[in-house]
Amino acid sequence: MTAGAGWDVAVIGAGIIGAACAWRLAERGLKVVVLEQGSPAGGSTGKSAAGVRAQFTSETNILLSKHSIEEYAAMPESGYHPGGYLLLVPEAQWPAHQAGVELQHRLGVPTEQLTPEDAQVHAEFLPDGLGGCTFCGTDGHVDAHGLTMAYVNRAREAGARFLLDTPVTGIRRDGEVWQLSTPAGRVEAPLLVNASGAWSGEVGALAGLEIPVQPARRMVFTTGPITLARPLPMIFDLASGVWLRSEGERIILGRADPADVGWREGMEWAWLEPTLEAAMTRFPWLEAASLDRRASWWGYYEVTPDHQAIVGRLPGADGWLNACGFSGHGVMQAAAIARVIAQEALGEAPFIDLSPLRYERFKQVPNGLTDIQV
Structure with missing residues (x-):
């Protein structure tokens, strides 16, 4: 089987980040396929304590959480509980x-x-x-599993396809597309979103890329x-x-x-x-x-060297976007991350400044942790 014909974006991972990204990409008119090695929210998302907070010390993290919490508050499926x-x-x-x-x-x-x-x-x-x-x-906190399934359902309604129990076993760039090998066949798309949670570093390695995320x-x-x-x-x-x-x-x-x-x-x-x-x-x-x-x-x-997420296009890898390394902040920021990933994919300026979270920061001298970690 070749599930690649006509896809614009391949999202790897159907945790809360991947599911939310799939919805926001699909609602913008892109043809989206999601590859998940297990089931939605079956990894870190479903095991999360599901806390959501905007009490950060950097503007980017504050805004990512603030806008996400506002979206969850408007979603009955989220189970949002503003307990503080x-x-x-x-x-x-x-x-x-x-x-x-x-x-x-x-x-x-x-x-x-x-x-x-x-x-x-x-x-x-x-x-x-x-x-x-x-x-x-x-x-407060949310129902992380219920929220993820709400995003899956919205993504499907917008035309996204989910290939569950479908691990990615190989990745290579061939001309204008990424080729993803799976046990069910090959998937091709010009854009790839790495939303693989704790597995994001290993997904990058399949393509010969160094993504500094470890479990x-x-x-x-x-x-x-x-x-x-x-x-x-x-x-x-x-x-x-x-x-x-x-x-x-x-x-x-x-x-x-x-x-x-x-x-x-x-x-x-x-x-x-x-x-x-x-x-x-x-x-x-x-x-x-x-x-x-x-x-x-x-x-x-899924932790990075500075315990901050890696978000946006990867320099030197055409069409590769990261949405990973959230270091415990994935559930609380997924909604806003999905919106900025869709904007990145379409060549638009993200509505929140992503510069502190871009991959390029690892080429600079690290400053140490900039936000509290829970």
């Missing part, structure tokens, strides 16, 4: 964080600055070492039912890296292990003790909670 994000900020980081809040306000994000004492209205925690807290009530395993621990005075918003303690929020009658929580990179599978239960130890230092009431091992899960982040 509460950030607990150490003293040393507080001045820079306040500057970030000023930028958020200029861009229309309603973030509040709170003292640690005032922030207790959202959750009980020990304020030791904190310079302040911020809370944004339009942040990083993340654990999500789930408590048993616990009685709280109020549901918890998503809380992120910047000092320890611990995050947690309510999930019905339970709490889900996690903490990134920077050493846990590569294709490692399964729950790493040895990471539970250091996660709980850090969490209970800030939230001592967690000691009364039980753990539900069966309800806990793991998934992959």
Whole structure:
């Protein structure tokens, strides 16, 4: 089978990024085919904690999240829940964080600055070492699987075709088109969107390209039912890296292990003790909670050297567009990313400045992390 005749764009990956891109490309009149090695949202998307926030410190990330959250709020299928994000900020980081809040306000994000004492209205925690807290009530979480399927359905209605259980096994540029080999035959298109999540580096390697994305395993621990005075918003303690929020009658929580990179599978239960130890230092009431091992899960982040996404055309590779490396921000930015990818594909100026996320930055001296990582 040759599924290539007449395609304008081949999207690799049907997670939330690939599905949203497929819709926005198809609605602009392009003939789109999506190749997915499994099922929609079957990779990182479906294993996400599905948080969405606009509390970033760079304009590009703020706008990508702000516009995405606005789109999710208008989609009944998204399951958007504006429960808020509460950030607990150490003293040393507080001045820079306040500057970030000023930028958020200029861009229309309603973030509040709170003292640690005032922030207790959202959750009980020990304020030791904190310079302040911020809370944004339009942040929250979504149903990542339901949202992805909504994009799949919209893309199909706009004419996109999804080839599921169809891994890409080879990629080469032949004249004006990309040729993608699959077990079902060859697919050809002049434009290719790499939306392969944690597999994006390997997809690039199939074409002889270096895309600096690697998988990083993340654990999500789930408590048993616990009685709280109020549901918890998503809380992120910047000092320890611990995050947690309510999930019905339970709490889900996690903490990134920077050493846990590569294709490692399964729950790493040895990471539970250091996660709980850090969490209970800030939230001592967690000691009364039980753990539900069966309800806990793991998934992959797709991380880059600076923990920022890679978005837009790849220099030196005609027709290759990246939408990958989101480092935990994919669900919260997918809607806006899809719009800018469609604009890039059509040769239009993106409505959000992509320069901080373009591939070319890796040719420059790195500045270190520019935004908090959850």
